[in-house]
Amino acid sequence: MKFLSACLIVFSMLLQSCSKEPGEGGRAEIQGKVMEQRYNNNTQQPVGSPYAKAEQRVYIIYGDGEFHDDDVRTGPDGRFRFPWLRKGDYTVYTISECGQYSGCTISVSANASISDRKELVDVGDLLIQQW
Numbered sequence: 001m002k003f004l005s006a007c008l009i010v011f012s013m014l015l016q017s018c019s020k021e022p023g024e025g026g027r028a029e030i031q032g033k034v035m036e037q038r039y040n041n042n043t044q045q046p047v048g049s050p051y052a053k054a055e056q057r058v059y060i061i062y063g064d065g066e067f068h069d070d071d072v073r074t075g076p077d078g079r080f081r082f083p084w085l086r087k088g089d090y091t092v093y094t095i096s097e098c099g100q101y102s103g104c105t106i107s108v109s110a111n112a113s114i115s116d117r118k119e120l121v122d123v124g125d126l127l128i129q130q131w
Helices: 003-015
Strands: 025-036 044-046 057-062 070-073 078-084 088-097 105-114 120-130
Touching: 025 057, 025 088, 025 105, 070 078, 078 088, 105 120
Parallel strands: 025 120, 088 120
Antiparallel strands: 025 044, 025 078, 057 070, 057 088, 088 105
């Protein structure tokens, strides 16, 4: 009887260790686009387009973490993607200037939830300000 109890405990621990947390190792993807709004003409354009800052860094947080787990840079059209993700909740963010004062920045973020192992989630546009 003790042997059976010990086997059940070990088996339940193995099942728990097989549960997949959000992060890399899946077949899903999160994508989006970083748009830039300039203070002097109030127009929006993709990051990387003429007169816009190229290669904006975009970060991702897996699950309910406090720090970013990975980052990518936008392409010439402002688009970014995080491929090979597992099911779970994610936060995608980038850094924006917040005013005409030097060194003032804010985080612009979007939440995403992957529920299917091959899902493509588009978080839309992340609008940053450039002074």
